[in-house]
Amino acid sequence: MTDKKSPLHDEHVALGANLTEFGGWLMPLRYTSDLAEHRAVREAAGLFDLSHMGGITVTGPDAGAFLDHALVGRLSAVGVMRARYTMICAEDGGVLDDLIVYHNAPGEYFVVANAANADTVLVALLERAAGFDVVVRDVSSGGALIAVQGPRAEEILRDVLTEDEEISGGTTLDELRYYACLGMRFGEHAVLVARTGYTGEDGFEVWVDLPDAVPLWRAFLAAGEPRGLVPAGLSARDSLRLEAGMPLYGHELDTTTTPFEAGLGRVVKLDKVSDDGAPLEFVGRDALAARRDSAPARVLVGLRGAGRRPARAGYAVVQPGADGAPGPQLGTVTSGAPSPTLGAPIAMAYVTPEVSAEGTELAVDVRGRAEPFTVVALPFYRRS
Known part of the structure; x- marks a missing residue:
């Protein structure tokens, strides 16, 4: 039974959204028509509520080394205010979830998991943290995640958010590359802005504290409406990601599938080494190495x-x-x-x-x- 609602739930109801269960959450499927929302993202911009996604912080002196052990990528090599697409795999190489990991500050990482797998990822990270000086914490309920996607996303973002050198992380919006992030301000409050997305278009994902979630959503709608922005639901998000060839967990990825079968072997860093240059063991390494070197069945x-x-x-x-x-x-x-x-x-x-x-x-x-x-x-x- 669905018992989780987004902090923006009442906004979706007021906009007439058709709501559906997704990953244990009640989320907008569409507001008007799938086609109109899809085309708005390709031609102007779409506004998405992604607050159902799981959020997990990993902090401590061993945070980078721990994530190198727990995930298939080399997260210790990700620069501060940068992000990386990666996966968490079981010992047999099957994918437990695909993730985006943000390196927000030295010794501080933010792991974004799919809604349906958030608990699985949290449990796996907690189990794998043994022997590392880290704190793994579920922060999914502590804020909201709002995405602005499409060719006019940047100008809409500039209308709503303000750059601030004190929280920027050393970069500007003009310099912000794909899979990088920076701090900006919404009014007097800080938000984290990442140039990431799941649509194949340029766009941004914005983490905001709960008190500012509704005001920020409304501000994006107001700034975007004259530019063709519309609120968009899960249906448009799915057709957009399919056109962009992006995998969806439970479809292209699952526990019976390794990254190599999915054409994503590039995210698996079998050549990871520890600080002393020794080969670095990570969960699933042996199985993934064997799968890489064998002929695929599919x-x-x-x-x-x-x-x-x-x-x-x-x-x-x-x-x-x-x-x-x-x-x-x-x-x-x-x-x-x-x-x-x-x-x-x-x-x-x-x-x-x-x-x-x-x-x-x-x-x-x-x-x-x-x-x-x-x-x-x-x-x-x-x-x-």
Whole structure:
């Protein structure tokens, strides 16, 4: 039963949002139409409530070394006010969750987990903290996370937030790169702004203390409305991330999947070393090294449809058969939808390596009919 509501819940109700359960939270699915919200993000800007995401702080003298041990990346190498996409894996190499980790200050890191996996990640980090001088703390309920995404996101942000050298972390908004963050002010209060997102567009994610969550949401709406910004829900967020070829936990990633199968082997740093130059052991290292060196049983690919009927998660990828009938199964769709930007059905799927080359003609069993799809490169969409 859903019992968690965002600090912005009443704002969503007032805007007429269609609410849905997601990761144990009641969150906006859409406000008007999926298509309108998707297009607003591609053409102007969208405003998202991401307060359902898990937030975990890791602090202490051993914080960097601990995260090197607990996660697959080398987080100790991430500069202050920078961020990194990474994963937490089980001993067998299966993905427990994909994460973004921010290095906010020396000895201080902020781990953002998916809503449905927040408890799993917290428990795993607490278990792995033994022997390290660190404090791992769940801070998910301590604030709100609001995202402004789209080509006009920066000018909207500048209207609402103010730069301040005292809290900036040594950079300016003009200098802020992708996967970097800085402190800014909303009125008299500090907020953390990161140039990150899950839409394939330029944009920002802003952490704000609870008392300022509603005023900040309303300020973004007011500044953005003349520029085409609209509030956007989970449905648009999903179609945007699919066009951008970004994985979603529970679809492209799960405990039966390693980063290598998902085409994300680059995030696994098997060459991590300790301060004395010795190979650094981290949870899942041996299993991941073995998976890297073995032939994959399946490969994640992009599929673009020739017709109009979309493939959906769980549909079978098949060999095209005679008279439109599905042939032998070659894989499974993990995510699929019509693409508003491309005007064609798109999907991500795991298929056997033999049929994973770009240009391979395949089909998807859509309710008993083999709909034609072609293997294409990911992502489907890149902003210009």
